[in-house]
Amino acid sequence: MPKVQETTLEIDLRALTHNFNYLKSKLQPQTKFLAVVKAFAYGSDSIAVAKQLEALNVDYFAVAYAKEGVLLRDAGITVPILVLHPQPINFKTIIDWCLEPSIYSAKILDEFIQTAEASKQNKYPVHIKFNTGLNRLGFRPGSVDTIISKLESTSAIVVKSIFSHLAASEDLNESTFTSQQISDFKSIAKNFEAKVGYRPWLHLCNTSGVINYPEAHLDMVRCGIGLYGFGNAVKEDKVLIPIARLKSIISQIHKIEPQETVGYNRAYQANDYEMTATIPVGHADGITRQYGRGKGFVIINGKRAPIIGNVCMDMIMVNVTNIECREGDEVIIFDGTHRASDLAESANTISYEVITAVSQRVKRSFIS
Structure with a gap:
């Protein structure tokens, strides 16, 4: 799949077919x-x-x-x-x-x-x-x-x-x-x-x-x-495939100096020189405020980037101090490897809440 250029929910209809067939295989024909x-x-x-x-x-x-x-x-x-x-x-x-x-x-x-x-x-x-x-x-x-x-x-x-x-x-x-x-x-x-x-x-x-x-x-x-794509058990989660992948991009990278703060209410304060990335997805898109202040995370170039400060309506800021990245790089909020259930666990909730919260304003693309 080509990398996304804006916040996008990719929906894999092949995974849906797999999950349907797997669950149906557990039933009697009638x-x-x-x-x-x-x-x-x-x-x-x-x-x-x-x-x-x-x-x-x-x-x-x-x-x-x-x-x-x-x-x-x-x-x-x-x-x-x-x-x-x-x-x-x-x-x-x-x-x-x-x-x-x-x-x-x-x-x-x-x-x-x-x-x-x-x-x-x-x-x-x-x-x-x-x-x-x-x-x-x-x-x-x-x-x-x-x-x-x-x-x-x-x-x-x-x-x-x-x-x-x-x-x-x-x-x-x-x-x-x-x-x-x-x-x-x-x-x-x-x-x-x-x-x-x-x-x-x-x-x-x-x-x-x-x-x-x-x-x-x-x-x-x-x-x-x-x-x-979720079976409520580790064994089943290994077989089922999440059909939805929420992705975005880095809009801007900032170099933050010691004691500078990030976001509304100055909810995060840097201890040292740090790098932050701003991503165009926020609580209006389903990433609620409970994921702020280090509870939630995204994946950038294969590494976890914790969400810092308060989640904004249209944006989140993440710490990328130890991640090689640049503006325009793809960001994974959840996919088949970094599952919605993992993100949910970081904020003591469940996968149902994460996936159903994705706003209808988020672009949908389909894989079939």
């Missing part, structure tokens, strides 16, 4: 694959990612909000799309754009039935979410009878799937809790199926669930972070 492409496909580009996965015959997509699904439909995506956190104000939009809502409470169920009936729908597909321990969204296990009674009162909707979300599938120290979630969900599913009179699809596993709990793959799995 198990469906749902790709989570919310939050601009975890900070990359939801349209490009969705088109690549659609070409690979993915079975389903999931987004968080209706407008994310509309964006995909408007780009020509035809694969079914599950909206994980729909709001009643968007129910008509969901129906108009052939999206499928997660139904997670009695209020949401009642309001979606009303919208579907007003739109003269017949057996519009919905997905019922149960709370088995994450305590974020979902019906309690004891709600099955209430749900069934509401379903029996209308022909406007039909339950395409029931699902839940594992709370700690990446942490094998929590395997007892996870196994209980799996058992509880299977019990809910058995009860629901017996009372509804047909068998909806069942899905429970996220990326870590796919890797650690093959007995819970059921009818479909939902993979997000694994598609983008």
Whole structure:
């Protein structure tokens, strides 16, 4: 790849294909694959990612909000799309754009039935979410009878799937809790199926669930972070390939004298003669202030350059005293070798936050 000339997020669709095939290889042939492409496909580009996965015959997509699904439909995506956190104000939009809502409470169920009936729908597909321990969204296990009674009162909707979300599938120290979630969900599913009179699809596993709990793959799995190159475990990280590479350049190099300060609030003071480099990426681009004052770093000519002072809106300053470099040289914020998870660890956060924070103003380029 040619070196970048401005701050750029390179998105490697070959790596996406590799990750998809690797995760799919862990499934039984009949198990469906749902790709989570919310939050601009975890900070990359939801349209490009969705088109690549659609070409690979993915079975389903999931987004968080209706407008994310509309964006995909408007780009020509035809694969079914599950909206994980729909709001009643968007129910008509969901129906108009052939999206499928997660139904997670009695209020949401009642309001979606009303919208579907007003739109003269017949057996519009919905997905019922149960709370088995994450305590974020979902019906309690004891709600099955209430749900069934509401379903029996209308022909406007039909339950395409029931699902839940594992709370700690990446942490094998929590395997007892996870196994209980799996058992509880299977019990809910058995009860629901017996009372509804047909068998909806069942899905429970996220990326870590796919890797650690093959007995819970059921009818479909939902993979997000694994598609983008992170497996929540050292072993899996060696196989998966990060699809995104955030790069920039050195705009200017300064020679700083002893006791001089750098950046806002004079947050860094030089102890000796030092060299600093200014890079055009800042907290408006996703490199938040938590990475300042020596916590975060970038890679310049193969060496770590710590971020000094406070991160600015559009710029960071790094210490390059011991690095041979010049203005215009390429800077790696994260890539396949210097992973986003490494940068995240330096500020006590997680790779999810680093990659999804990349601003939409950052230029995207694609490798395919």
